[in-house]
Amino acid sequence: MHAATRRAIFRRLAAANPEPKTELEHSSPFELLVAVMLSAHTTDKSVNAATRKLFPLASTPASILALGEEGVKPYLKSVGLYNAKSKNLIGLCRMLVELHGGEVPADRESLEALPGVGRKTANVVLNIIFGETQIAVDTHIFRVANRTGLAPGKTPRAVEDALTANTPEEFKRNAHHWLILHGRYACTARAPACPKCIISDLCEYPGKTKAGPAKERRRSQTAFPGASKSRMFLRKPHKTSAE
Ligand code: SF4
Numbered sequence: 001m002h003a004a005t006r007r008a009i010f011r012r013l014a015a016a017n018p019e020p021k022t023e024l025e026h027s028s029p030f031e032l033l034v035a036v037m038l039s040a041h042t043t044d045k046s047v048n049a050a051t052r053k054l055f056p057l058a059s060t061p062a063s064i065l066a067l068g069e070e071g072v073k074p075y076l077k078s079v080g081l082y083n084a085k086s087k088n089l090i091g092l093c094r095m096l097v098e099l100h101g102g103e104v105p106a107d108r109e110s111l112e113a114l115p116g117v118g119r120k121t122a123n124v125v126l127n128i129i130f131g132e133t134q135i136a137v138d139t140h141i142f143r144v145a146n147r148t149g150l151a152p153g154k155t156p157r158a159v160e161d162a163l164t165a166n167t168p169e170e171f172k173r174n175a176h177h178w179l180i181l182h183g184r185y186a187c188t189a190r191a192p193a194c195p196k197c198i199i200s201d202l203c204e205y206p207g208k209t210k211a212g213p214a215k216e217r218r219r220s221q222t223a224f225p226g227a228s229k230s231r232m233f234l235r236k237p238h239k240t241s242a243e
Contacts, residue, residue: 001149001204003166009150009199010171013178016198020177022128024048029104029129030096031055034064034089036124037116042080049078061093061102088116106130120156124176133172135163140183141176147187149204150179 023044024035031051038047054075058064064072069090076082076089092114096102104125105111111122123136137145137156141163145151151162167175186193194200194208 005202005204006150006166007168007171009148009202010168010175010178012198012202013182014171014174017178017181020174020181022124022177023181025051027055028059029125030061030102031059032128033104033111033114033117033121033125034092036121037088037092037114038076038079038085040081040085040116040118040121046078046080050076050082061096065090065093065097085116091115092117104129119160123160127173127176131173133164133169135160135167135172135176135179137163138180139189140187141179143189144179144183144187147192147203147205147207148199 022032024032024039025048026032026035035047035051038050054064054072057075058067058072069086072089073082073086076086079085095114096104100110106126106129108119108122108126111117111125112119120136120138123134126132127134127136135141137160142153142156142159145159145163146153151159151166153159153162163175164172171178182199186197192205192209194203194205195211197203200208
């Protein structure tokens with residue numbers, strides 16, 4: 001993909017959603033770390049359903065540690081792999097209490113040493129909490145980067161490296177949010193909404209979907225109910241002279 005096209009894609013996404021935010025509910029660095037750790041292989045919605053019950057009761061490493069593994073399980077039942085994640089959550093809290101004074105560490109090595117925390121979770125925390133420009137690659141970003149031609153790669157790490165190398169500096173901080181939301185609400189796995197996609201003319205995916213009959217179009221318009229954020233990724237913006 002030409003560098004000017006890549007820049008134009010990020011300009012569009014930025015214009016549609018100037019201040020993108022994670023959809024994982026949290027009110028502290030620790031809550032974000034827990035929510036991201038829990039979100040592996042499950043939806044943000046199910047994580048939010050769990051943490052809405054857990055965090056009002058226990059929202060610090062010490063208080064969750066006091067609940068114990070069996071104590072947190074009932075709160076995590078909406079989350080996939082909740083048995084393993086309950087164990088990891090208690091191990092994570094123990095390490096934060098014993099090694100980091102109950103605080104979320106600000107370096108990759110310490111984050112990735114925590115149970116259940118891999119590169120993707122560390123990248124999200126470093127980006128959102130500590131203001132770094134890491135681009136965490138999840139299943140949505142992997143798909144969007146490959147389909148569009150923004151950063152083709154066979155593995156999440158290859159895509160991360162390509163995005164890190166090629167994303168214009170001014171867009172790096174929010175690239176993760178823009179791409180994840182675009183993948184979640186427009187460039188979905190089974191039926192990408194190409195006819196309504198705000199970057200369809202810039203996207204290099206050869207298998208773009210076409211507008212169907214009126215009945216089908218009406219159905220697809222109701223496929224993203226309610227969320228104003230989703231509409232931002234489905235509306236064609238006016239072209240700017242910068243493009
Ligand atoms: S045009 Fe289609 S394939 Fe390309 S980014 Fe948009 S929704 Fe995805």
